[in-house]
Amino acid sequence: MFNLAQLYHPITANPSKTNEYLPCKALQPYIRCFWGSGLESQNTEVSNMHKSREIIIPDTCMDIIWEMDKSTGCASTFFSGINDTPFEIPYEAENESSHFGIRFHFWAVHYFADDHLRDVLNAHADVEQYFSTFHRDLGLLLAETSSITERITAAEAYLLRRLEGTHRTSDSMMNAVHAIINSKGLVGSDELQVSSGLSSRQLERLFREYIGVTPKQTADLVRFQNVWQELYQPSPQSKSMLDIVYAYRYSHQSHFNNNFKKYAGRTPLEALRYARKR
Incomplete structure (x- = not known):
């Protein structure tokens, strides 16, 4: 697949205030970045920048977002589809929860998803609606990690496995x-x-x-x-x-x-x- 990411690099509403990490070379045509918060090893100035609400603008990407409540150890994951409207999310203190995100380029999600994407516009759905093995193959591993590097390594392995043998495209x-x-x-x-x-x-x-x-x-x-x-x-x-x-x-x-x-x-x-x- 030609690497369209070389031509197009979408950004957020506040690009300098994000914890974004590029994927390995094999995934760069598909994955815009990984991102995360709530880990002690991260840059405190960046992690704590939003003290009220954060605005999310359409960046043409779609995300898998994994979140763990630090007080209970319970994790939840959802899939955020492509957006065509802005919205705001409340700030969550870093000591309350930990997040990890996989941000897909809009043209690449179908290489990894189980089903069609006809209903993803402005959607926030349970991740297993589109990635049925996520909890088994990656979610459980993320709960055991203690650094962003470990999370990225686990996510890359999961994504590369899903990519193998994929030919569903036009x-x-x-x-x-x-x-x-x-x-x-x-x-x-x-x-x-x-x-x-x-x-x-x-x-x-x-x-x-x-x-x-x-x-x-x-x-x-x-x-x-x-x-x-x-x-x-x-x-x-x-x-x-x-x-x-x-x-x-x-x-x-x-x-x-x-x-x-x-x-x-x-x-x-x-x-x-x-x-x-x-």
């Missing part, structure tokens, strides 16, 4: 995904049909089956992520706000602001203030 669909990524979401239906060799109806069926959203929804989310990266990670070649409006084909500034707020839950300037606060 090259035509992946060609359309590549076109969306390569164009930064600025691709129309006709172009996707040419790149994939499929009709719009066929593409929509495959995207809903393997990703959970339509090609247009996918392109809109990828465009938002690219815009957010342009704003958050300025460089000498960075565009001005007005340049971004036109480069990403918004009709005017208000259209840009409204579309950005739809996904980020706040205006571009408010989002930047949130991301840069200490």
Whole structure:
């Protein structure tokens, strides 16, 4: 599989305040990162940064999230599907619970999941609805770990086993995904049909089956992520706000602001203030 992750690197609402760890090379085309909290060995400044509520924006990824209550030793796991709306989660003190997450690129979840992904939009489901062996093959091991390194090692072994012999994909669909990524979401239906060799109806069926959203929804989310990266990670070649409006084909500034707020839950300037606060 071509490593689309080399072309696309989605970020969160507060990228500098996350505990993210890259997977091994074999998993990089599929896994955006591992992440965790609640372990003594982690960076205290990063782990304790959110003292009230944390905003989650659509990053086009999907997550398996394992959580253990430190007081009881009880663990629970759920699968978070692709999101197209922002939401907030409450801050949990590091001494109360421990978390470990596997963050999948949106195009890769179907390589590991047991079933179709038609119902994953904005979904939070029990992990075994999509990964039926998770508790047996990984969850029990995570409960015995004491470091993020041990958790990542166990998770990589589990994911590599699930990947073996997997062929449930469509090259035509992946060609359309590549076109969306390569164009930064600025691709129309006709172009996707040419790149994939499929009709719009066929593409929509495959995207809903393997990703959970339509090609247009996918392109809109990828465009938002690219815009957010342009704003958050300025460089000498960075565009001005007005340049971004036109480069990403918004009709005017208000259209840009409204579309950005739809996904980020706040205006571009408010989002930047949130991301840069200490």
